[in-house]
Amino acid sequence: MTDQPPAITAPTPPAGATKRPKAPLGEIFLTFLIIGATSFGGGTFAYLHNSLVLKKNWLTEDDFLAALSVSEALPGLNAANMSIIVGDRLRGIPGAFIAFLGMTLPGALFILALAVIYASHHDNPWVEKALIGVGAASVGLLASIALQLGKKQFSHALDLVVIAVTVVMISFLHISLVWVLLTVGPVAYLLFRGHTKKSRGPHGHSVD
Incomplete structure (x- = not known):
């Protein structure tokens, strides 16, 4: 009777280690596509927090704040930086690319269309008032996310x-x-x- 080789078992993760959440690439792309298409200016982070923390539960409050801090400190678009960080956390390099693409695609298409419209209607007072309203909405969204995170972190x-x-x-x-x-x-x-x-x-x- 021959000795049986020892069974190979998966290593036990260290205590306190958090398991990286798995999300389909298609869901990651769609989530960031919707955020990129429906958010305005600095208020993007309010949409990111609502989707990634409250709805999808992909990040904890601490994870979101850490990613937000890094994305703010790095050069480039903050929302784009955030999408890359979160996408990499969820699915590595493919997730980072898909999240970045979803986040930036709507804005790139919208800005091209708006640039054409604004070039021919920039003197219209209604256009100026609309831009002022969008700016006010962005400030309100930023204040909202600051209060949500601030009361827990600061x-x-x-x-x-x-x-x-x-x-x-x-x-x-x-x-x-x-x-x-x-x-x-x-x-x-x-x-x-x-x-x-x-x-x-x-x-x-x-x-x-």
């Missing part, structure tokens, strides 16, 4: 200080975003280096 006094300094530097002192990132970024890292997730709850609340 519960520490130090968070509010960093936010206030950043707002003053950009909105009132009109300092370039590049210089703000190069100055506030390293300082924030040093300040928050000791504030690990051990001292915070699952949604970013302090448990001290």
